[in-house]
Structure formats: structure tokens, C-alpha cells
Amino acid sequence: MPSDKQDVLLQVRDLEVRFGTKRRPFIAVQGVNFDIYKGETFGLVGESGSGKTTIGRAIIRINPTSAGDIIFKGEKINGPISKELDRKVTQQIQMIFQDPMASLNERAKVDYIVSEGLMNVAKDMPRQEREKSVAEALADVGLLPEFASRFPHEFSGGQRQRIGIARSLIMEPEFIIADEPISALDVSIRAQVLNLLSHLQRKKGLTYLFIAHDLSVMRFICDRIAVIHKGQIVELSETEQLFANPLHPYTQALLSAIPLPDPLLERNKELMIYDPACHDYTTDKPTWQEIEPNHFVLANRQERDSYLHRIATCDWPLPK
Ligand SMILES: Nc1ncnc2c1ncn2[C@@H]1O[C@H](COP(=O)(O)OP(=O)(O)OP(=O)(O)O)[C@@H](O)[C@H]1O
Ligand SMILES: [Mg+2]
Structure with missing residues (x-):
């Protein structure tokens, strides 16, 4: 449990995201409200199609919002924002995706995959420094530095998810949205990836939004849980309270x-x-x-x- 729990990192207020056209809109999420405290793991759980990924993608500014506010460290980050704030959001908020097979570029080497985001924000970084950052990010997730010159297909599902995590860590983020990070993995390696995420949280003081479609793993990893149904959050409380x-x-x-x-x-x-x-x-x-x-x-x-x-x-x- 984080000690400075009341320090709010992210606020979501009356969030709405629409898809479709103006004449035929589809409201994917509506009236969504929650705060995420610094250092905690906040769970978002709900069945397939309930709007979990839509919320995650709205926070990292991929999905435009049609109403409401997303406030990160006191600054509104949805809608039009300055270039400087956009760079800050790109660096400080990272997302880990569900399917490590689909989310890595098959034709690129691990070195490129892991450092791609970094090169976008630090274009002039010397090669040696970049290679050092890649090696450090790989070490953080328990992979060897020589893996940098290999291709994704040479790795197992668990290792590929570690590459996905390294790609986020290299940005030195404060907040990570983990969108079903273990759902596509074999049961035997799910615990390893969960333990890695917990270890990284403690070591680097990270805050997580952990998305899943069933509650079973969430009890062990989340401080608080929000339950979403058809685009609306129906309940939110501390984990043990929700289970009890x-x-x-x-x-x-x-x-x-x-x-x-x-x-x-x-x-x-x-x-x-x-x-x-x-x-x-x-x-x-x-x-x-x-x-x-x-x-x-x-x-x-x-x-x-x-x-x-x-x-x-x-x-x-x-x-x-
Ligand atoms: N880009 C898009 N265009 C149109 N509709 C979309 C788009 N993205 C999501 N949706 C719709 O919004 C709803 C919520 O989708 P979302 O992917 O957020 O669900 P989810 O809770 O993440 O589901 P899952 O557990 O299957 O990942 C779904 O009905 C989906 O079809
Ligand atoms: Mg999803």
C-alpha cells in the first residue's frame, strides 16, 4: 500500500468517448469518474467491450474525448494541449498492451523496438547512450543485453511481454497503463510477469492502471478496483472492501x-x-x-x- 496515498496523480472527471459519426454516434464510455493516487495500482475490470481500453487510450491521447476532463499532475491533458505538455504526456504515461505477439514490430530488432519511443523524444541522443539505455531497460525486465540484436519471433510469449515492458520503462515514465498484460500469456508465466510489475513498481515508484476482464488476479495486485459495465463505472472501492x-x-x-x-x-x-x-x-x-x-x-x-x-x-x- 503506498504511503503517500492521498497524493492524486490522475483525475478523470465525467469522461465521455464517442465513436461513429455525428449523426450516428456510439457512446463507448460515459460519466466516468475516478482518481488514481501516486504509487498505487488502480484496477479497472469489466467484460469484453465494456470500454476499458477506450479509457486507457483516452488517457494517452489516442482516443479523442467528447466530454469531461483528464487531469494529470494538475494539468488537463485531453483536448487541445501545448506541444510541451504533449511531449510530457508522451514520456510520463506509457501503455503496455495485451498481446505481445501482435504489439511488437516483427521486422525490427529488439534494440529498435525498445528505443523507438525514446528516439522520438530525444532525437539527438548519441548511439552509445541509446544502447546503454536499451541495455538498462532490458536488465530491468530480466533480459540479457545481447537480446538487443535479435528479432521478436526468437522469443517466448513471456519474454516478448518483457520486451513490451522494457519499451515503456526506457521512457522513465511515472504512470503505466497495463492493458490486460497477462491475459494472452500461459498460466505458468502469468505470475512471473505480475511479480515483475510489482517489483518494478516498488523499485521505480511507478503508478499503474491495471486493466483486466476478470477479478481473480486483481485481488493480489490492486489497491483499489473500479468495475465497469457497458461504458459506465458501477462500483469503486478498496480491493478488500470490494471482495468483502x-x-x-x-x-x-x-x-x-x-x-x-x-x-x-x-x-x-x-x-x-x-x-x-x-x-x-x-x-x-x-x-x-x-x-x-x-x-x-x-x-x-x-x-x-x-x-x-x-x-x-x-x-x-x-x-x-
Ligand atoms: N476505434 C473505434 N471505433 C469504433 N468503435 C470502437 C473503437 N474502439 C472501441 N470501440 C467500441 O467501443 C466499445 C468498447 O471497446 P473497448 O475496446 O474499450 O472494450 P474493452 O473493455 O477494452 O474490451 P476487451 O476486454 O475486449 O478488450 C466496444 O463496443 C468497441 O467495439
Ligand atoms: Mg480492451
Whole structure:
């Protein structure tokens, strides 16, 4: 848990991202609000197509935003910004992608892949210095310096993801968006990559936005978790609070999908299914509210009252 937890690094306020055309817009994310504290790992979890990557890409300025603010270290970084601020964002915010097979340029050597971003911001850097930075970045992720002259296809999936991480680290970022960094990897090497990310966080004081589509790994890596459903965040709280006292029915459905270690309990477990059609929001609309300290939920008045009652009576629907 970070010590200077209240030091906010990134603020997202009422974020909206639209795709499509003006006449036929598709709203991919809407009304998204969260803060990320310096040094923490903030998790964003939700099913495929819920808008997780869209939010990550809006933060690194790939996706234009149609409403709201993204504030990094006190400066608004979405919409038109100065060249100087753009350079700062390019250096200080990095993204690691899901599929290490698809995200590395097959025809380039590791040396070029890892230093590409650096060369864009430090064009006049002497070759020797660049090679030294590449070697350091490779060492940081546990790869040998001689790997710099090889091509991506010569590496395993786990090693390729390490190359992707080295490519981010060479920029000396403060904030890394890890978009499903282990989903495409073999189960046996997932833990290695997670441990590497944790080790790098401690060593370099990094802040992470960790994106995933299931909650099982997030318990071990995230300080706080936001749950997103169809472009809207439905619940946000500290990790243990979310696992102990989930409020929103979609969070409960995600939690019930995590396999239980006891085979007997697992076999008899009842999976919870979230059906938004069961909720009638025509008159009583849901809003984003803090239901107990540091525990936010999207709820209308009736739902809020039932959540408050549940908190007061400790009535939780999932087995502990
Ligand atoms: N460039 C784009 N143009 C049009 N629609 C897009 C674009 N990018 C994303 N979308 C749509 O926005 C929605 C959210 O997509 P997004 O990739 O953010 O989901 P995700 O939560 O990251 O899903 P996954 O877990 O599959 O990666 C989807 O319906 C997707 O089809
Ligand atoms: Mg995605």
C-alpha cells in the first residue's frame, strides 16, 4: 500500500468517448469518474467491450474525448494541449498492451523496438547512450543485453511481454497503463510477469492502471478496483472492501464467476447473472455516489437505500 496515498496523480472527471459519426454516434464510455493516487495500482475490470481500453487510450491521447476532463499532475491533458505538455504526456504515461505477439514490430530488432519511443523524444541522443539505455531497460525486465540484436519471433510469449515492458520503462515514465498484460500469456508465466510489475513498481515508484476482464488476479495486485459495465463505472472501492462487501449486482456477478478453491463448494456454487433489463430507471435515475467512506456505487435512490440497509445489517449475498 503506498504511503503517500492521498497524493492524486490522475483525475478523470465525467469522461465521455464517442465513436461513429455525428449523426450516428456510439457512446463507448460515459460519466466516468475516478482518481488514481501516486504509487498505487488502480484496477479497472469489466467484460469484453465494456470500454476499458477506450479509457486507457483516452488517457494517452489516442482516443479523442467528447466530454469531461483528464487531469494529470494538475494539468488537463485531453483536448487541445501545448506541444510541451504533449511531449510530457508522451514520456510520463506509457501503455503496455495485451498481446505481445501482435504489439511488437516483427521486422525490427529488439534494440529498435525498445528505443523507438525514446528516439522520438530525444532525437539527438548519441548511439552509445541509446544502447546503454536499451541495455538498462532490458536488465530491468530480466533480459540479457545481447537480446538487443535479435528479432521478436526468437522469443517466448513471456519474454516478448518483457520486451513490451522494457519499451515503456526506457521512457522513465511515472504512470503505466497495463492493458490486460497477462491475459494472452500461459498460466505458468502469468505470475512471473505480475511479480515483475510489482517489483518494478516498488523499485521505480511507478503508478499503474491495471486493466483486466476478470477479478481473480486483481485481488493480489490492486489497491483499489473500479468495475465497469457497458461504458459506465458501477462500483469503486478498496480491493478488500470490494471482495468483502460488493454492492452492485454486476460486481457480485463478476465475483461469483471466480472459481472457489474447494471443489465441493465450487460444484454447488450458484453463478450470479446480472441482467440490466431487470432495473427500471425511467423515473428514479442512478447517480454516482459514495455509499460509505471510499466506496462508490452507481445507484438510484431505491438501490442506495437497500445498499445502506445491507451495510447496516451486514447482509452480504456471497459466501465469505
Ligand atoms: N476505434 C473505434 N471505433 C469504433 N468503435 C470502437 C473503437 N474502439 C472501441 N470501440 C467500441 O467501443 C466499445 C468498447 O471497446 P473497448 O475496446 O474499450 O472494450 P474493452 O473493455 O477494452 O474490451 P476487451 O476486454 O475486449 O478488450 C466496444 O463496443 C468497441 O467495439
Ligand atoms: Mg480492451
